[in-house]
Amino acid sequence: MQITIQNITPNFFTPASSEVWSKNFELLPNSKYLIKAVSGSGKSSFFNFLYGLNNRYSGSIIFEKTTIASFSENDWTSLRREKISIVFQGLRLFPELTALENIQLKNTLTNHKSETEILAMLAQLDVDQLAHKKAETLSYGQQQRVAIVRALCQPFKILLLDEPFSHIDQTQITNAVNLVSQEVEQNKATLIIASLGDTYNINYTKILLL
Amino acid sequence: MIDILLKKQVDKSQLLFFALSSSLGLAILLIVIQLFIDTRPVFSSENDLLGNQNLIIYKDLGRDNAFTTDEIEELKQQPFINKTGGFTHGTYRVLASVTLPNYTGISTEMFLEAVGDEFIDIKSDDWKWQPGDREVPIIIPKNYINLYNFGYAASTGMPQINEKIIRQIPIDLKLTGSSKTELYPAYILDASEKINSILVPESFLSYTNKTLSPLKESKISRIILDVINPSDPKLLQFLASKKYNYLSNDVQNSKLSYVLKLILSIVLGIGLLITFLSIYLVITNINLLILKNKQTITQLHFLGYSKAQIAKVYHTIAYKILAISIVVALVLSVISKIIISPYLALLHVEKTMTSIIYLVVISIVLFILLALYYRNHTNSKIQQMLRPNTSLLTTEN
Numbered sequence: 203m204q205i206t207i208q209n210i211t212p213n214f215f216t217p218a219s220s221e222v223w224s225k226n227f228e229l230l231p232n233s234k235y236l237i238k239a240v241s242g243s244g245k246s247s248f249f250n251f252l253y254g255l256n257n258r259y260s261g262s263i264i265f266e267k268t269t270i271a272s273f274s275e276n277d278w279t280s281l282r283r284e285k286i287s288i289v290f291q292g293l294r295l296f297p298e299l300t301a302l303e304n305i306q307l308k309n310t311l312t313n314h315k316s317e318t319e320i321l322a323m324l325a326q327l328d329v330d331q332l333a334h335k336k337a338e339t340l341s342y343g344q345q346q347r348v349a350i351v352r353a354l355c356q357p358f359k360i361l362l363l364d365e366p367f368s369h370i371d372q373t374q375i376t377n378a379v380n381l382v383s384q385e386v387e388q389n390k391a392t393l394i395i396a397s398l399g400d401t402y403n404i405n406y407t408k409i410l411l412l
Numbered sequence: 413m414i415d416i417l418l419k420k421q422v423d424k425s426q427l428l429f430f431a432l433s434s435s436l437g438l439a440i441l442l443i444v445i446q447l448f449i450d451t452r453p454v455f456s457s458e459n460d461l462l463g464n465q466n467l468i469i470y471k472d473l474g475r476d477n478a479f480t481t482d483e484i485e486e487l488k489q490q491p492f493i494n495k496t497g498g499f500t501h502g503t504y505r506v507l508a509s510v511t512l513p514n515y516t517g518i519s520t521e522m523f524l525e526a527v528g529d530e531f532i533d534i535k536s537d538d539w540k541w542q543p544g545d546r547e548v549p550i551i552i553p554k555n556y557i558n559l560y561n562f563g564y565a566a567s568t569g570m571p572q573i574n575e576k577i578i579r580q581i582p583i584d585l586k587l588t589g590s591s592k593t594e595l596y597p598a599y600i601l602d603a604s605e606k607i608n609s610i611l612v613p614e615s616f617l618s619y620t621n622k623t624l625s626p627l628k629e630s631k632i633s634r635i636i637l638d639v640i641n642p643s644d645p646k647l648l649q650f651l652a653s654k655k656y657n658y659l660s661n662d663v664q665n666s667k668l669s670y671v672l673k674l675i676l677s678i679v680l681g682i683g684l685l686i687t688f689l690s691i692y693l694v695i696t697n698i699n700l701l702i703l704k705n706k707q708t709i710t711q712l713h714f715l716g717y718s719k720a721q722i723a724k725v726y727h728t729i730a731y732k733i734l735a736i737s738i739v740v741a742l743v744l745s746v747i748s749k750i751i752i753s754p755y756l757a758l759l760h761v762e763k764t765m766t767s768i769i770y771l772v773v774i775s776i777v778l779f780i781l782l783a784l785y786y787r788n789h790t791n792s793k794i795q796q797m798l799r800p801n802t803s804l805l806t807t808e809n
Contacts, residue, residue, distance in 0.1 A: 255714065257800050275719065275798070283716035294711050298420050307413045311716050356716070 203265055203285060203359035203392060205229040210251065210261030217244050221410045224261075231359065234386070234393040234404055239412035245396040246291050248412070249362050252394075253288050254278040283311050287358040289366045291396075293349040297338035301329065301348045304337055309355040323351045326381050327374060343369035350378055354385045361386055363395045367402060375402055414717060418725045421705050430697040431733045431740075437690025438741035438778065442771050443748045444683035449767040450749070450756055451676060465666070466531060466606065467642045468499075469656040470634045478631035483654075492647045493639050497528035498632035499609065500617055503625040504589035508598075510581055515570060524550075525609045526617040531636045533606040541616040548585065549601035551611040557603050575603055589624025596620075607636075642666035691782070695789060698730060702793045713798050723787075723794050730786040738775050745771055 206228050217223045222237065223244070229235055239245050250256040251263060254270060263270045265281075273281070295304045305320055315323075324330040327347040332340055337348065346369055353361065361382070367375045379402050386393045395404070471477040479498065487496050502524040509519030529539065538549050561572045573581070583598045604611070621630050639647055643666040651658060702709065712722055746768060 253714070255800060279713075279716060279718045282714065288714075294714070296417055296708065296711070299417060303413065303416070307417065307712075308715050310413050 203231055205252070205360065205392065206262075206264040208262040208264065210259050210263060212244060212247050212251075213258045213260060215244070215247075217412075220412045222248060222412045227410075229392050229394065230407070231392055232387075232390050233407035234383075235395070236401060236404070236406045236409045237394060237396040237412050238399060238401075238409055239396070241398060243412050245412060246364055249288065249364050249394075249396060252360070252362060253286065254281070284357050286360040286362070287353045287356050288362040289346075289349045289353045289364060291364040293342075293345050295337040295345055295349055295352075298336065300334050300336055301340065301344075302333040304348060305352045305355055308352045312356050314357055315355050320351065320355065323354065323381060324348070327351065327377055341369075343371070343374070346370055347374065347378065350382065354381070358389050358391050360392045360394065361389075363393070365396055365398065367400070368398075379404055414712060414721065415725055417708065417712075418705065421708055422701065422729065423704070426697065426701060427729070427733060430694060430701075431737055433690045433693040433697070434733060434737035435740040435744075437687040437693075438737055438775075439744040440683045440690075441687040441778075442741050442745040442775065444680050445774060446745050446749055446767045446771055447752070448676065448680060449770055450752070450764075465494075465639055465642060467637045467639055467647075467658050467663070468607075468634055469637060469651060469658045471656060478633050479635055484632070484635065487635065487637065490647075490650060492641070492644050492650075493637050495530070495638035497531045497636045497638075499525050499527050499634040499636065500614070500621075500630050500632060501525045502587070502617060503621050503628035503630055504587045507586040507588070509584050509586070511584075512570070512581070522610060524612045524617060526612055526614040527607065527609075527636055528614070531607070531638065532611065533604055534602045536601055538601055539613060541613040541619075543619060546597065548596050548598040548612055548616055550583070550598050551602055551604050551607070552600055553608045553610075554603040554605045555608075578603070587620055587624055589620075590628060591626060592624055594620070594624060609634075641670070643670065694786070698726070698786060698790060699793060701729075702726065702790065702797070706797055709794060709797055719791070719794055719798060723791050726790045726794070727787055730790065731783055734779060734782055734786065738779050742771060742775050 206226075207222070208226050209224055211217065211223050220239070220243070221227075237245055237248065247256060247259075251259055252270075254273065257271060265285075295301075296307070299307065301324070302317075302320065305324075306317075309315055309320065321330050321333060324333055324347075327350065329340075329344050329347045329351075332344055332348075337345060340348065346366060350363070350366055353363070363382070367378060370378065382393065383404070385391075395402070401409070471479070484496060484498065487493055506522050506524055507519060508522050509517055511517040532539070532551065534551055536549075539551075541548055557573065557575065557578065564570065565572050578600045579602075581600065583600070585596045585598050587594050587596065598612075618630075621628070641647070643663050648663070709722055713719065749767065
């Protein structure tokens with residue numbers, strides 16, 4: 203899905219000059235982008251604009267040919283089920299549910315993956331043994347990996363990862379990057395990762411400085 | 413899955429409180445409605461305790477104290493008078509004699525009157541007479557029986573009687589008119605608490621008046637009024653201006669009925685107030701429940717759950733609790749009916765199941781109305797919570 207960004211600026215803070223704010227550019231299908239910035243420059247705000255959680259900006263964001271400002275709540279609900287997936291910086295797992303329940307909560311919306319596939323993905327990130335542990339008992343790094351698997355349990359054309367590997371060691375980052383790349387290719391999707399500086403050895407189409 | 417999550421987050425004690433306040437409010441409402449339905453007959457004109465909506469009026473004593481046709485017409489036209497009925501009396505002398513086995517017979521002079529059947533508090537199929545009938549039914553005032561039992565019978569050694577035995581006592585009426593004398597066998601049909609006179613069916617009186625004293629005119633000297641409220645000042649003023657007399661007893665009964673109605677209305681008012689407060693409490697409870705789950709609700713929505721899917725879980729909880737509380741309230745009101753019914757029986761209210769049928773219907777209507785209200789309320793609260801820019805996530809930047 204092609205995303206066209208036209209001259210957007212947040213209304214609730216004044217960002218420094220960057221390659222994202224107040225610029226016109228496109229994010230293309232089958233491509234990988236890195237949004238690189240120091241904290242506080244508005245990475246999460248940009249993701250929230252793209253995910254429809256925040257509309258306090260001027261300018262336009264266009265998915266294919268439709269401006270997202272025109273989407274109704276139901277449009278957003280179906281987009282979030284079928285087209286656009288996210289790993290929030292704050293992960294947003296439900297602490298009282300187990301890792302697997304958290305993932306299934308997302309997966310049951312579309313039944314995108316079987317339980318075996320989910321467990322295989324967890325195994326790839328070395329957290330399969332934690333599948334039946336409550337999310338609140340997991341370390342932040344383990345929770346990050348569960349949240350990544352959850353984000354992959356739906357069909358998507360856009361995958362937004364907001365500092366997804368911040369608490370994961372190098373080996374697991376490699377595993378996670380492989381898993382994510384594989385899914386992105388399968389879905390022919392646009393991958394957008396936000397990071398403070400690390401590039402995670404991914405071959406990006408473009409790196410945008412924010 | 414969403415059910416499991418939300419159920420884990422719902423506080424059981426909060427739900428219990430929700431159910432309790434809801435049950436209490438609904439139970440009070442149903443009990444008061446039931447009380448209103450059950451006590452209605454007490455106030456209706458069928459009941460002689462409080463429903464005495466009749467007033468008997470008469471003129472000052474004197475030779476010419478009969479009511480003229482014009483005066484009766486004028487009474488009929490007053491807005492506070494529903495119906496009027498004249499007491500007609502026999503135009504002949506009456507000698508009644510009773511012969512009891514083993515006792516010397518007693519006989520007394522007396523009189524006979526008649527009034528429209530709709531004013532008599534005794535409904536009986538035997539209350540009729542036509543020429544050729546064997547016996548004439550008579551209605552006497554209830555206090556006559558008391559006078560007899562505790563006065564006459566006690567002092568003379570005669571047997572005491574009640575309303576059932578009295579029917580079996582044969583009475584011979586000797587009617588002496590201006591042109592002839594006739595004998596009629598009669599019996600006492602019943603005793604009236606309302607009308608203080610010796611009554612025979614109207615058909616008997618007009619027949620005997622015609623045959624025994626064809627030349628004498630029957631006059632109306634007392635009138636019974638069917639009124640909306642016997643203590644209505646307008647009515648009393650009108651009667652005073654016409655110098656018509658009435659028994660103050662009737663007016664006092666009406667005041668009693670007014671006070672009871674007032675008390676019942678206050679009880680209903682308080683009941684409604686408590687019910688509204690409990691509904692408010694339930695709404696506050698729903699708000700609290702949704703607010704406590706704010707984070708869950710927004711996160712679920714961002715995962716791709718629709719508002720309807722999320723709201724459904726809360727609707728189900730609210731419907732279940734509402735259904736349980738309505739059933740509890742219904743059971744409580746039936747129990748209260750059982751407890752109250754002996755007291756109502758004292759007021760001569762017949763036991764009926766009508767109020768329970770009403771209550772079931774009202775409960776169903778209440779369930780539907782409240783369910784719709786809670787549903788709309790929950791939807792609007794969740795809607796408010798999920799508006800863009802209000803979410804917890806927009807704080808990340």
